[in-house]
Amino acid sequence: MTTAALSGFLTGLSLIVAIGAQNAFVLRQGIRREHVLPVVAVCAVADALLIAAGIAGLGALVTDHPVVLAVTKYAGAVFLLVLAVGAALRARRPERLDPAGDGPAALGAVVSTCLALTFLNPHVYLDTVVLLGSLAHQHDPGAWVFGAGAVTASVVWFTALGFGATYLRPVFARPRAWQVLDVVIAVVMATLAVLLLV
DSSP states (O other): HHHHHHHHHHHHHHHSSOHHHHHHHHHHHHHHTTTTTHHHHHHHHHHHHHHHHHHHHHHHHHHHHHHHHHHHEEEEEEEEHHHHHHHHHHHHHHHOOOOTTTOOOOOHHHHHHHHHHHHHHHIIOOOOOOIIHHGGGGTHHHHHHOOOOHHHHHHHHHHHHHHHGGGTGGGEEEEEEEEHHHOOOOOOHHHHHHHHHH
């Protein structure tokens, strides 16, 4: 059982740590100290639900109905392109982190964006529902222990990324640092959108 949990943790971590739109968003919110706890919670709970669904058998259902992934793919690509354009426009006018003069975005808007980045990304379904769901059953009767390990990896990663980003705050007091971050975010999201379409 310990082996299954450790395997789930390491496998989950290896899939989650990859640079993507969701991680870029969590990093940005962490640097801004803007609704970090809700963002981390949404990401971790979403992963937990998707991993549990994969272990419960949703992975087979998703692979049997490719139209579901196709619709998600195109919706996700459009959404990522919109975010890429937004980041590129922000990079043209880099901001300076000024807590006194820069109010936070509304919680609802931040959570909605986080949910969209999570559930409009077909790779999330492939990684959590299909791949982790399949790998978990290689550890029967410890499939749910494997899943618990993967969920723990998700919680640890998003917590570290969201709250650890605070330490980068002094760097992002300079407008140039925001400009570089927004350019990187724009490139990552545009690249992911193109990869989804091809």
